Amino acid sequence: MGRLKGKKDLQTLTKHFEAFEKGVAKDNAAERSGVTDRKGKGKARSAGQVGLGLGSKVFDGLRFCISPEIGAVSKHKSWWDIIAKMGGTVVIRPDTAITHVIYDGRSAALLARELGLDTLSELPEGTVCVKWDWVVKCKMANKVLETGPWLSFQKTAFNRAFSSNAAIREGSRMRDITTDLLKGRSISITKRREPSASDSETESSKKQRAAPSVLERQPQPPKPVPQRSSEAAPTAPADAYRDNATTHGAGRGPGWENPLANKGDGLDELISGLQDGTIREDEDESVKENGIANEVADDEYEGTNPCLVADKFKCGQNHDGADDKSPNEYLARKFEEMYDLYQGVAGKDFFSVRNYRMAAGIMRRTPWPITKGADASKIKGIGANLAERWIDEFLSGRPGRLFYEDTSQARAIAAFKDIYGVGKSQANELYKRGARSIDDLRADPERYGLTSGQQVGLELYDDLRARIPREECKAIYDLVRSEAMAIDPKLWIEIMGSYRRGQEASGDVDFLITEDTEDGGSHAGVMGKLVNRLRDRGVITHELSQPHDWRALEAKWMGVGRATPEGKYRRIDILCIPFDQWGAALIYFTGNDVASAPSQTITAGRGLSMGKGSGSGCSGSGRPKDRLDVRSASLESGFWASIGYRFV
DNA sequence: TGGACCACGCATCAGT
DNA sequence: ACTGATGCGA
DNA sequence: GTCCA
Numbered sequence: 181m182g183r184l185k186g187k188k189d190l191q192t193l194t195k196h197f198e199a200f201e202k203g204v205a206k207d208n209a210a211e212r213s214g215v216t217d218r219k220g221k222g223k224a225r226s227a228g229q230v231g232l233g234l235g236s237k238v239f240d241g242l243r244f245c246i247s248p249e250i251g252a253v254s255k256h257k258s259w260w261d262i263i264a265k266m267g268g269t270v271v272i273r274p275d276t277a278i279t280h281v282i283y284d285g286r287s288a289a290l291l292a293r294e295l296g297l298d299t300l301s302e303l304p305e306g307t308v309c310v311k312w313d314w315v316v317k318c319k320m321a322n323k324v325l326e327t328g329p330w331l332s333f334q335k336t337a338f339n340r341a342f343s344s345n346a347a348i349r350e351g352s353r354m355r356d357i358t359t360d361l362l363k364g365r366s367i368s369i370t371k372r373r374e375p376s377a378s379d380s381e382t383e384s385s386k387k388q389r390a391a392p393s394v395l396e397r398q399p400q401p402p403k404p405v406p407q408r409s410s411e412a413a414p415t416a417p418a419d420a421y422r423d424n425a426t427t428h429g430a431g432r433g434p435g436w437e438n439p440l441a442n443k444g445d446g447l448d449e450l451i452s453g454l455q456d457g458t459i460r461e462d463e464d465e466s467v468k469e470n471g472i473a474n475e476v477a478d479d480e481y482e483g484t485n486p487c488l489v490a491d492k493f494k495c496g497q498n499h500d501g502a503d504d505k506s507p508n509e510y511l512a513r514k515f516e517e518m519y520d521l522y523q524g525v526a527g528k529d530f531f532s533v534r535n536y537r538m539a540a541g542i543m544r545r546t547p548w549p550i551t552k553g554a555d556a557s558k559i560k561g562i563g564a565n566l567a568e569r570w571i572d573e574f575l576s577g578r579p580g581r582l583f584y585e586d587t588s589q590a591r592a593i594a595a596f597k598d599i600y601g602v603g604k605s606q607a608n609e610l611y612k613r614g615a616r617s618i619d620d621l622r623a624d625p626e627r628y629g630l631t632s633g634q635q636v637g638l639e640l641y642d643d644l645r646a647r648i649p650r651e652e653c654k655a656i657y658d659l660v661r662s663e664a665m666a667i668d669p670k671l672w673i674e675i676m677g678s679y680r681r682g683q684e685a686s687g688d689v690d691f692l693i694t695e696d697t698e699d700g701g702s703h704a705g706v707m708g709k710l711v712n713r714l715r716d717r718g719v720i721t722h723e724l725s726q727p728h729d730w731r732a733l734e735a736k737w738m739g740v741g742r743a744t745p746e747g748k749y750r751r752i753d754i755l756c757i758p759f760d761q762w763g764a765a766l767i768y769f770t771g772n773d774v775a776s777a778p779s780q781t782i783t784a785g786r787g788l789s790m791g792k793g794s795g796s797g798c799s800g801s802g803r804p805k806d807r808l809d810v811r812s813a814s815l816e817s818g819f820w821a822s823i824g825y826r827f828v
Numbered sequence: 829t830g831g832a833c834c835a836c837g838c839a840t841c842a843g844t
Numbered sequence: 845a846c847t848g849a850t851g852c853g854a
Numbered sequence: 855g856t857c858c859a
Contacts, residue, residue, distance in 0.1 A: 528855090529855080530833090530855095531833060535856065536855075561855095563855070565855060566855070601853085602852085605850085605851060605852085606852085631839075632839095677854095726838080726839095727837085727838085735837095736836095738837095751853095
């Protein structure tokens with residue numbers, strides 16, 4: 181009887197709560213400035229005002245934790261409101277300053293779990309668990325009543341454990357609000373997870389984890405195509421394709437040779453050029469951002485990096501080795517540490533984390549030694565926050581916030597994030613809900629409300645995490661291609677990703693499919709047939725996402741399959757694209773970290789965008805950026821040249 | 829002070 | 845049933 | 855997180 185159906189509930193409620201907190205802050209401000217008539221509308225409010233009279237803060241100094249409950253958003257809202265009106269403070273997660281917990285349920289173990297604690301003994305000493313009724317009575321009496329009759333749990337095991345276990349709390353890392361006022365910081369409970377008696381009592385009857393969502397549903401049968409060809413592609417006016425057609429017909433550019441006729445197409449050569457040792461496959465993220473950072477830094481300090489473009493994506497630049505050139509290597513590493521650490525941490529927004537990474541690049545590229553934060557804040561990209569809060573702390577040499585981060589938590593969350601379908605947000609949520617290992621999740625999947633896709637990810641955790649040997653990619657490719665050919669021999673189908681980059685192993689296998697429209701052909705509808713056939717052959721075993729429109733020229737399918745019934749399960753993506761995007765898509769979806777990631781970045785930096793939007797120049801929308809349709813192949817070579825990027 | 833900064837398609841879900 | 849927001853992968 | 859209107 182999960183009171184908490186899923187993590188979504190908590191998230192939703194949290195959102196409401198944040199809104200509520202804002203409202204309270206505003207109200208307080210308004211009160212201070214003498215505005216008494218607030219535009220509140222709940223009956224709870226007026227009742228409270230009537231009952232209390234002005235300035236009567238019955239709950240002044242008390243701090244309440246109300247555990248989230250599903251399907252009760254409005255109830256909680258009114259509860260918060262009432263307590264706030266009575267002068268109390270409301271929090272949604274327990275901290276070291278709470279005085280009361282509102283709980284109407286029946287089991288201490290349940291409550292502990294809902295609070296994200298291992299046991300209630302982690303609550304601050306003296307915390308009282310009371311039923312909501314107590315608040316109501318207090319409100320009516322206009323004073324704080326004895327809690328006796330309204331205790332959530334009568335004097336029993338809980339209360340005993342409570343008082344006798346005070347010492348344990350030393351180890352608990354429940355948020356100490358006296359030292360940690362940081363907003364958004366997640367509460368970390370690192371006490372070893374010891375299943376309590378009540379845990380097993382309430383959980384043992386759980387049924388086996390839900391079966392992985394094996395395919396049972398067939399894609400819809402093909403329908404007649406209303407639209408006739410890619411000319412009608414919605415992404416750009418027909419004019420935009422004129423040029424493409426030319427290049428198209430010529431078929432000169434890299435990636436334009438028909439793979440059927442010519443297995444190794446032009447891009448392969450380009451790719452091989454990429455691999456000549458200066459480029460490391462796994463550099464990914466930091467590379468592109470360093471690119472920006474370099475640019476930024478270079479603006480400020482000309483001459484430090486004479487060969488800007490050339491250097492930018494040569495990831496050969498030492499990342500971890502001694503970089504003697506930089507007097508600020510120490511700081512750079514610290515920021516890289518921060519980036520690694522916070523990347524998986526909820527509560528840090530995308531841009532903040534990205535800036536840590538940028539800061540690392542800036543540090544490394546700043547030619548003069550930074551000795552204090554104030555110096556650094558002069559640099560574009562380093563603001564007051566980074567300078568004062570972080571750089572000064574790093575330079576002080578004292579263990580700072582970074583030092584105190586909980587690595588066991590980080591490790592658990594990192595493991596969760598490796599589950600397909602579980603990202604930063606969910607990984608943190610799972611931890612909050614008490615999970616500490618993959619086995620915890622497997623032992624009781626229902627408790628965590630995993631989606632079907634996530635269940636597949638959990639079920640196939642090891643397989644999906646494993647790299648796929650090139651050999652096996654090839655085997656899968658052959659299977660897929662033969663089915664595709666059986667559907668329509670004129671299809672173009674190419675394997676993408678790291679396989680295409682010549683890597684020895686890949687994380688997944690993805691396919692790009694199109695068909696030349698020249699002779700009226702079209703690959704519309706192929707996706708469904710192909711998936712069906714592969715499923716029948718047992719190549720495809722699980723489905724993770726389907727295209728909205730199986731017959732669209734642009735469609736994406738994601739799932740799991742294997743080359744042989746004994747083989748490991750592998751992630752498989754299939755992508756259909758309009759024919760005229762083939763060339764660009766080859767580059768784009770080959771997804772080379774060197775080519776694709778920085779190309780987005782670098783174009784963005786130059787006021788261009790790789791979005792699939794309009795053709796060139798959409799000033800009408802007032803958009804600051806000119807749009808360059810990269811997907812139009814004719815622009816391809818010119819595009820890459822225009823941004824000053826060369827493959828070799 | 830508040831918005832821009834940011835790929836995009838699909839799944840899921842809150843709100844209505 | 846529909847819409848908009850969010851999370852996710854890549 | 856920083857930067858800019």
